[in-house]
Amino acid sequence: AQSVTQPDIHITVSEGASLELRCNYSYGATPYLFWYVQSPGQGLQLLLKYFSGDTLVQGIKGFEAEFKRSQSSFNLRKPSVHWSDAAEYFCAVAFMEYGNKLVFGAGTILRVKS
């Protein structure tokens, strides 16, 4: 079955430090890749997505992600974290061969310390 793995349940970084959140997905020749952010009690906000083309994609709020097909990964990065970035981050993948539903990872909770 299709699956998405976010190996880090919690990450704590200092404000101003760089951030990388990991995401790996199971087999799929044509993955469509997404990162969402969720603040407590709120909905899912799209940060960025990758369908094809340049494997480094830029998103909102200064986030970027890089698709590495050889590693089945789509890691999210930010060079300098702000306290307002504290939230839960979800990686999600749609596998074109398996319909158009999104498969979500378990999420990574980001804490930012001042």
Added chain:
Amino acid sequence: EPEVTQTPSHQVTQMGQEVILRCVPISNHLYFYWYRQILGQKVEFLVSFYNNEISEKSEIFDDQFSVERPDGSNFTLKIRSTKLEDSAMYFCASSPETYGYTFGSGTRLTVV
């Protein structure tokens, strides 16, 4: 920016009661979805809907669940006889083509 609107934001219901969760997708979108997130767990796909019929559903989406697009604007999820384990945040999403999802802010359903 266009939004997907979900109502109510919170719903408390007695076990065994029917509940209807409502969503207004973005007006020119063609694909509609329901997902749910049990507290502390990952977001799970329930059902997708296109051209007035279910295009895909998960194992969670059993006979207790149904979806409907009763008019040109609303998209509803009905749970016929709620169970305690149906307590979750339910998200509606819509997209203009296959992979351009926009999510609503969710309805928190509590079954007591």
